[in-house]
Amino acid sequence: MKNQVLKAALLTGLAVSATLGVTGVALADGEKYVLIHHSPDSETFWNTVxxxxxxxxxxxxxxxxxxxxxxxxxxxxxxxIQQTAAEKPDGIIVTIPDIETVGGAIEDAVAKGIPVITINTGTAEESKKLGALLHVGQPEFDAGKGAGELAKAAGI
Known part of the structure; x- marks a missing residue:
């Protein structure tokens, strides 16, 4: 259990660092993690991540x-996701662009005992439903609504 908690903390740190570009402290010597996202190679947002x-x-x-x-x-x-889970990495960080499409593969990775954290797309509720440790992201509907309200207020 202690090892699972440490991996959860490390995965969280990697997920947050990937999103925010911050750094951490050395505590996972040799561990292997895989970050899987849904966007095509042409999407430059993921370069920052x-x-x-x-x-x-x-x-x-x-x-x-x-x-x-x-x-x-x-x-x-x-x-x-399936191929990555078969490799049994120390953890997977993954997006949920469509729970109906990718959900089963994520659940299978969790069932194999691989710690999973979801990021970016999807919701905390979907992440929990799939058995992931947590979700790092923002509610997309609320973010879009807020952006629209700000744009309207600015006369855009």
Whole structure:
């Protein structure tokens, strides 16, 4: 159980660091993590996430590998999640672009005992339903509504 808590803390740190670009302390020497996202290779947003996660992994002595469907195909993402789970990494960080499509593969990874944290897309409720340790992200509807209200107030 203690090891699971440490892995959860490390995964959380990697997920948050990936999102915010911050660093941590060395405590995961040699552990291997995989970050899987849904976007195609052409989506540059994920370069920032990759840079933050790589730096965080380096700072804690872990490695992080990045995988995504090159064209953004969610069926391909399911295959990537399944292949990653078969490799039994120390943890998986993954997006939930469509729970109906990728949910089963995420549940299977959790069932294999792999700690999973969800980031970016999806909700905390979906993450919990899939058995993930936690979700790092914001409610997309609320964020979009808030942005729309700010744009309206600014006359945009």
């Amino acid at each position: 990759k840079n933050g996660a790589s730096l965080a992994a380096e700072n804690v002595g872990a490695t992080v590998t990045f995988r995504n469907p090159p064209n953004g195909d969610l069926a391909d993402m399911v295959r990537i």
